Amino acid sequence: MSNPSDATSPFLSPEQKRSAREAKREAVLRAAVQMFNERGFHQTSLDDVAARLGISKPTIYHYLGNKDQVLLECVTIGLGQLIKAAEQGRAAPGNGADRLMAYLVRYAEINMDDFGRCVIRTAEEALAPESRTRFRELKRRIDSDMRELIAAGMDDGSLARGDVKLTAFALAGALNWPARWHEPSGESSPLELARGLVGILGHGLLPR
Template sequence: MVPLLNDGSIVGESSRAERKALEKRRAILRAAAVAFRKHGFLATGMREIASAADLSPANLYYYFDSKQELLYFCQDHSLDRLLEEVTAAKERERRPADVLRQIISAHARFMLDELDGASAHLEVDALAAPLRARIVEKRDRYEQAVRKIISNGMKAGAFVKSDAALITRAIFGALNWTARWYRPDGPAQPSVIAEAYAEYLVRGLLK
C-alpha cells in the first residue's frame, strides 16, 4: 500500500503510484456515496461499501485501514472543497450579500451533486476522539469563515444585526439537511435548489 501519514495525507512529493492510489480511494468513495445517501454513513457496512466499489471486503482494507479512516478521508476531503469555495467566493464577489449567496449556492450544489462523501460530512460524531478532533477543527474553520462574513456584513450595515453564530448554523442546517430529502430523480434540479436557497437564506439578512 502507498505510504500515508497518519493524517491521511500523502507523504512526500506524490509519485504517480501515490496519485493513482489516491484516485482509487476517491473512486471507492464515489461508488459508496450512493449507499451513504440512502441510509447514512453509520448504517452503511463495509461489505456494502466494498460491493458498491466492486471490491471484496478484505480488499477494501487494502485502501483504508479502517472504517474510521474511510470516514475521515471523506470528511476531510469534503471540508477542503467547502473551504475552497469560501476563498473563491471572497475573491469573486465584493458585497457581503453576494459573497454569502455564492457560498450558499456552492455548498448546496456540493451537497447535491458532488458524489464523494458529501453526505458523509454530516456524521462527525461517528469519528473517535483523535480523528474527530482534526475534523472538528477544520469544520470550525469553515464555520468561522462564514460567520465572519455574516458578522462583518452586520457591522457594515449590509445585514440586519442579529446573532451571527446562530444564523450561520441555521444556514448550515438548511444546507446539510438537503442530503436527507434530495433524490436525484426528484423534480427539483440541484442548481434550482441552490439558487432558491441562496436567495431565501440571504434575504433573511437584508435590511
C-alpha cells in the same frame, strides 16, 4: 513529454502507478460515500462496499486503514470543498452581501453532493475519538468562515445587523438540511434549489 508511455502500454511509469493507486483509493471512497449516504454508515459493511466495486474487503484495507478512516476521509473531502468555497466567496465581486450569497449558494450545492451530504449525515459519534476531534476542528473552521462572511456584510452595511453566531446557525441549518431530503434524481437541480433557499433567507418571511 519526457514520459515515454503516451500511448496505451501495459508498462506503467512510476508516476502512472502512483496515480493509478490514487484513482483506486478514490474509487473506494466514492463507492463508500454513496453507500453511506444511501443506506447509512452502520448499515454498510466494508464487504458491501467491496462487492459494489467487484473486489474483496482486504483490498479496501490495502488502500485505507480501517472503516473509521474511510469515513474520516469522506467527510474530510466534503469539508475541503466547503473550505475552498469560502475562499472563493471571500474573493467574489460585489459587496459583503453579494459575497455571502455567492458562498451560500455554493455551500448548499456542496451539501447536495456525495461528499458534502456525507458531512451532514455523519453524526460525530460514529467516528473514533481522534477522528471525531479532527472532524470537529474542520467543522469549526467552516463555521468561522461563514461567520466571517456574515460579519463583513454587516460591517459594510449590506446586511442587516444581528447576532452573527445565531445567524450562522440559522443559515447553516437551512442549507444543510437538503442533505437529508434532497433526492439527486429529483426534478429541480441543486443549483436551482440552492438559489431558491438563499433567496428566502435573504429576504425573510415577512413582506417588505
